[in-house]
Amino acid sequence: MPILEALGITKTIDTGSHRVEILRGIDLEMPAGQFVAIMGASGSGKSTLLGLLAGLDTATSGRVVIDGVDITGLNEDELALVRGQKIGFVFQSYQLIPTLTAEENVLLPHELAGGDVASGLARARELLASVGLEDRTDHYPVQLSGGEQQRVALARAFMCKPPILMADEPTGNLDSVNGTLVLDLLISLNRREGTTLVLVTHDRTLAARADRIITLSDGKVTADEMQPAEAMRR
Numbered sequence: 001m002p003i004l005e006a007l008g009i010t011k012t013i014d015t016g017s018h019r020v021e022i023l024r025g026i027d028l029e030m031p032a033g034q035f036v037a038i039m040g041a042s043g044s045g046k047s048t049l050l051g052l053l054a055g056l057d058t059a060t061s062g063r064v065v066i067d068g069v070d071i072t073g074l075n076e077d078e079l080a081l082v083r084g085q086k087i088g089f090v091f092q093s094y095q096l097i098p099t100l101t102a103e104e105n106v107l108l109p110h111e112l113a114g115g116d117v118a119s120g121l122a123r124a125r126e127l128l129a130s131v132g133l134e135d136r137t138d139h140y141p142v143q144l145s146g147g148e149q150q151r152v153a154l155a156r157a158f159m160c161k162p163p164i165l166m167a168d169e170p171t172g173n174l175d176s177v178n179g180t181l182v183l184d185l186l187i188s189l190n191r192r193e194g195t196t197l198v199l200v201t202h203d204r205t206l207a208a209r210a211d212r213i214i215t216l217s218d219g220k221v222t223a224d225e226m227q228p229a230e231a232m233r234r
Helices: 046-053 076-086 102-112 117-130 146-158 176-193
Strands: 004-014 019-030 035-039 061-066 087-091 164-168 196-200 212-217 220-226
Touching (some): 046 164, 087 146
Parallel strands (some): 035 212, 087 164, 164 196
16 A cells, blocks of 8 residues: 555636636655655646645645545544654755744654653654754744754654654755755665655755656656666665
């Protein structure tokens, strides 16, 4: 069974004067453990597709199935439960809470899921160490560089061991050195944790690190390519 499926999904917005077709009949299957890069020009629908696959938005038609759960028709509370159990997120803009330390930001998903602080602290500290921030646990986001903030966001995304990780332009706000470091850490953590990674990017070099590249144009899949084995090992 695929861990993530899109079955004929469309997304249309009615502006009042006309209808805008953002996605036009997307069919995808992603097996567990695969690293998938979604590419396309600005306006191609790639971020909209990621939002639908994550249950952050609702398709106009079609179905999305997350790890065997058909989310079509679920209410917001039910969707939030599925997201909390199944999906981790990494955003371009980090989305850290400024009043929480690095450790507290990483621990937050565990607490929101009902876990106690004591049982989560060891996991949070292990993840921060794995991204090279073991000496920055008590620092607030304002005290961290952009690259360090994104590394905290990576650790947070893996905190609850989600089977699926979704990343929307995770290196878009970083310089090339920090971008490469964050990508290396993302891929390393993803392989260690056995997570399915779905990443939206416009960067062909970044996408070349993926197992599979899906290209969108005008709301449709125009290419779906598996990468050579040597690319998958990079």
